[in-house]
Amino acid sequence: MSITVLGVNHLTAPLDVRERFWHAGHEVPAALERVLAAGAQGGVLLSTCNRTEFYLAEESGVAPEAVWSLLSERLADGRGAAEFGYVRRDRDAVRHLYRVSAGLDSMILGESQIQGQVKQAWELSRVHAGPVLHRLFQSALAVGSRVRTETAVGMGNASAPSAAVELAGKIFGDLAGREALILGAGDMAELAAACLVSEGVRVSLVANRTYERARAIAEQLGAGSRALTLDEAWEHFAAVDIVICSTAAPHAIVTWQRVAAALHARRRRPLCILDLAVPRDVEPAVGQLENVFLYDIDDLQTVAAAAAARRRTEIPRAEHIVDQEVEEFWTWYGGLAVVPVLRDFRGRLEAVRAAELERALKHLPDLTAAEREQVERLTEALLNKFLHQPTVALKTAAQDGRGYALLDALRRLFGLEAPRE
Amino acid sequence: MVLSLHLIALALYGVATALALAPFLGVGAPWRVLMLAVSAAGAALHVVGVSQLPVVGLAPSLSLLALCLVLLQLASEALLRASAVALFTAPLAAGLVGLALLLGLAPGAEVASGRGAWLLLHVALSFFGVAFLALAFIAAALYLVQFRQLKTKRFGQVFQYFPPLERLDRLNQFALVVGFPTLTLGVLLAIGYAVHFAGAVQVDKAQVVWGMFTWVVLGWAVWVRVVRHWAGRRAAFASIAGFAAVLLVYFALKLAVPGAERFL
Numbered sequence: 001m002s003i004t005v006l007g008v009n010h011l012t013a014p015l016d017v018r019e020r021f022w023h024a025g026h027e028v029p030a031a032l033e034r035v036l037a038a039g040a041q042g043g044v045l046l047s048t049c050n051r052t053e054f055y056l057a058e059e060s061g062v063a064p065e066a067v068w069s070l071l072s073e074r075l076a077d078g079r080g081a082a083e084f085g086y087v088r089r090d091r092d093a094v095r096h097l098y099r100v101s102a103g104l105d106s107m108i109l110g111e112s113q114i115q116g117q118v119k120q121a122w123e124l125s126r127v128h129a130g131p132v133l134h135r136l137f138q139s140a141l142a143v144g145s146r147v148r149t150e151t152a153v154g155m156g157n158a159s160a161p162s163a164a165v166e167l168a169g170k171i172f173g174d175l176a177g178r179e180a181l182i183l184g185a186g187d188m189a190e191l192a193a194a195c196l197v198s199e200g201v202r203v204s205l206v207a208n209r210t211y212e213r214a215r216a217i218a219e220q221l222g223a224g225s226r227a228l229t230l231d232e233a234w235e236h237f238a239a240v241d242i243v244i245c246s247t248a249a250p251h252a253i254v255t256w257q258r259v260a261a262a263l264h265a266r267r268r269r270p271l272c273i274l275d276l277a278v279p280r281d282v283e284p285a286v287g288q289l290e291n292v293f294l295y296d297i298d299d300l301q302t303v304a305a306a307a308a309a310r311r312r313t314e315i316p317r318a319e320h321i322v323d324q325e326v327e328e329f330w331t332w333y334g335g336l337a338v339v340p341v342l343r344d345f346r347g348r349l350e351a352v353r354a355a356e357l358e359r360a361l362k363h364l365p366d367l368t369a370a371e372r373e374q375v376e377r378l379t380e381a382l383l384n385k386f387l388h389q390p391t392v393a394l395k396t397a398a399q400d401g402r403g404y405a406l407l408d409a410l411r412r413l414f415g416l417e418a419p420r421e
Numbered sequence: 422m423v424l425s426l427h428l429i430a431l432a433l434y435g436v437a438t439a440l441a442l443a444p445f446l447g448v449g450a451p452w453r454v455l456m457l458a459v460s461a462a463g464a465a466l467h468v469v470g471v472s473q474l475p476v477v478g479l480a481p482s483l484s485l486l487a488l489c490l491v492l493l494q495l496a497s498e499a500l501l502r503a504s505a506v507a508l509f510t511a512p513l514a515a516g517l518v519g520l521a522l523l524l525g526l527a528p529g530a531e532v533a534s535g536r537g538a539w540l541l542l543h544v545a546l547s548f549f550g551v552a553f554l555a556l557a558f559i560a561a562a563l564y565l566v567q568f569r570q571l572k573t574k575r576f577g578q579v580f581q582y583f584p585p586l587e588r589l590d591r592l593n594q595f596a597l598v599v600g601f602p603t604l605t606l607g608v609l610l611a612i613g614y615a616v617h618f619a620g621a622v623q624v625d626k627a628q629v630v631w632g633m634f635t636w637v638v639l640g641w642a643v644w645v646r647v648v649r650h651w652a653g654r655r656a657a658f659a660s661i662a663g664f665a666a667v668l669l670v671y672f673a674l675k676l677a678v679p680g681a682e683r684f685l
Contacts, residue, residue, distance in 0.1 A: 156581075170571060173585035268653050270586060291653060293571050303576050 005093040007053030013084035021052040032128040038066030042130025046121035101144035110153040153314040156307025161191040163303035176200030186246030207233035237262035245281035254282040334398035426470030433463030434515035441507040480524035482684040487517035489552035547607030553600025558664035560593035561657035
C-alpha cells in the first residue's frame with residue numbers, strides 16, 4: 001500500500017480554479033466515498049482557499065484518476081484538473097503534509113491557520129481515513145506544533161491585515177474590548193477588521209458612502225456593529241480606539257481638522273488609524289497630532305515584510321524538524337507493512353514444508369514414530385534457518401525506513417499478492 | 422560568605438544584562454523563562470547576602486537598592502510581561518552590586534532587637550519606595566522610546582521587543598501608586614524611630630532633606646497621574662523629571678558630605 005497526495009495549491013493553480021476545487025465541509029464525505037469506491041483504502045480531503053488536496057492510502061494506482069476526474073468535473077469547462085495539479089507519493093507525500101501543517105508550504109510562510117485546517121480536514125474525513133492516514137494526520141499536527149514551538153517560523157505577523165493587529169497591539173497591548181470604526185468598504189479593510197475581531201476588538205461602527213453597503217458589512221461582522229453614513233462617522237472619532245479607512249474616495253477625507261477636533265474629548269487616549277486605501281484616505285499631517293498613530297498600507301507591508309524576513313531565516317531549522325519526523329513516520333510505516341508480509345511469507349513456506357514432508361513420509365512407511373518426529377524437526381529447523389536472514393533483513397530495513405521496497409520485492413518473488421487490510 | 426554571594430549575584434546579573442541585550446545585538450531573543458530564571462537565581466542569592474549585611478552604610482544600601490530593583494523587575498515581568506524593564510534593571514543592579522563590592526561589604530553587628538526591627542523596616546520600605554520611583558522612571562523611558570518608534574514608523578528590534586505603550590503607561594502608574602504609600606510608611610517609621618529613640622540615634626540632616634524631597638517628588642508624580650489624570654507622554658516626562666531631580670539632590674548632598682560610611 002502506498003501513500004499518495006494529489007491536488008492543487010496557490011503555486012500551481014490560479015484563484016478561479018482553486019475556487020472551483022474548494023469543497024465545503026458537507027461535500028467532503030461524498031467526494032471521499034467516490035475516491036474510495038475507485039479503489040483507495042483510505043482518504044482525507046484537505047480543502048482551503050489556497051489548496052485542495054486528496055491524501056490517499058491506496059494500492060491499485062487507479063484512485064488518482066478518480067480524483068482528477070472528480071476535480072475536472074468541478075471545472076466544467078473541458079480543462080483537465082491534472083494540468084493544474086501535482087502528485088507526491090510515499091515519503092514525499094508524508095513530507096508534503098508535514099510541510100503544509102508547519103506552514104512551510106503556505107502563501108504566508110509560517111501562518112498558523114493551516115494547522116487548524118489540517119485538523120478540521122482530518123476530523124471531517126476521519127471515517128474514511130483508515131489507520132495509516134489516521135496516524136499520518138495525527139503526526140502532521142504534532143509536527144506543525146513542534147515547528148512552531150521550536151522555531152520562530154510563526155513569529156510576528158507576515159500579512160498586511162495581521163500586521164494591522166500587531167501595530168494596534170503595540171499601542172494598546174491587550175486588544176480585547178477595544179472599539180473600532182471602519183470607514184469605507186474595501187476588501188482589505190474587511191480582512192483587517194476580521195483579524196481585529198478575532199483578537200477581541202469590537203467593530204461597533206461601519207460607515208460608508210452608501211448606507212446599504214455599510215449595513216451589509218455591519219451585519220456580516222455580527223451583533224453590536226452599527227451602520228453609519230460617512231457624515232455621521234466624524235463625531236465617533238472621539239470615542240473609538242482604532243479607525244480602519246478603506247474608502248474609494250479620490251482624495252483624503254480624514255483631515256487634520258476633523259481628527260484634531262475629536263482629540264480634546266479623547267483626554268490623551270491613543271488613537272490608531274489604519275489607512276488601507278489607495279489613494280490614501282487620511283491626510284499625512286494627521287500623524288503629527290499628539291497620541292494619534294497613523295499607518296498606511298506601505299507601513300503595514302513593511303511590518304509584514306520584516307516578520308516574513310525573520311521567518312525565512314528559520315526555514316532550515318523547520319525543514320530539519322520535518323526531515324526528522326518524516327524518517328520517524330517512515331520507520332513506523334515500514335514496520336507496519338513488514339508484519340503481515342512476513343506472516344504471509346512464513347505461512348506460504350510452512351505450507352510447502354508440510355506438503356513436502358507428508359509426501360516424503362508416505363515413501364518411508366518403515367520409520368518409527370521417533371524417527372518421523374526427527375525428520376519433521378529437521379524440516380522445521382531448515383525452514384527456520386532459511387527464513388532467519390530474510391526476516392532480520394526485512395525488520396532492519398523497516399527500522400531504517402527502507403522496508404517498503406524490500407517488501408514489494410518479496411511479494412513479487414514469492415507471489416504474495418493476496419490483498420491485505 | 423557575604424562576598425561570595427554578592428559575587429555570584431553580580432555574575433548572574435551580568436548574564437541577565439547580556440540576555441536582555443541579546444535581541445539588540447542580533448543574537449535573537451532569549452527564552453523568557455531563562456531570563457526569569459537567571460534574574461530570580463541572582464535575587465535569591467542576593468537576598469541571603471543582604472540579610473547578613475548591616476542596615477546602615479553606603480555599600481549595604483547600594484546592595485539593598487539593587488536587590489529591590491531586581492525584585493521589582495521580576496514582579497513587572499511576571500505581572501505585565503514587561504521583559505524590556507531588564508534592559509535597565511539588570512545592568513543597574515550589576516553596577517550597584519559591583520560598586521558595593523568595591524566600597525567594601527562585610528557582615529554587620531546586630532542592632533538591639535527592638536530598634537533593629539524598626540530600623541530594618543524603615544530601611545527596607547524606604548528603599549523599596551525609591552526603587553518604585555526608579556521603576557516608574559524605567560517604564561517612562563521605555564514608553565518614550567517605544568512612542569518614538571511608533572510615531573516615526575521604525576519597526577525594528579525596539580518596536581519588536583519593547584512592551585506596548587499602554588502596558589508601559591500602566592506599569593508607570595502602578596509603580597508610582599504603590600511606591601508612594603511604601604515610601605510614606607518608610608518616612609513615618611523614620612519619624613517614629615527618631616522620636617522614640619531620641620538621643621540614642623544620630624539623624625543626619627542630609628538624610629532628612631533627601632528623604633522628604635523624594636517623598637514630595639513621588640507624591641507630586643502620583644498627584645499628577647491620579648488627580649490631574651496625566652497619562653502617556655506627559656506622565657512619562659513627569660516621572661523622568663522627578664527621578665532625575667531625586668538623583669541630582671542625592672548627588673549634591675553626597676558631594677557636600679562625602680564618605681562611604683553612610684548612605685547620606
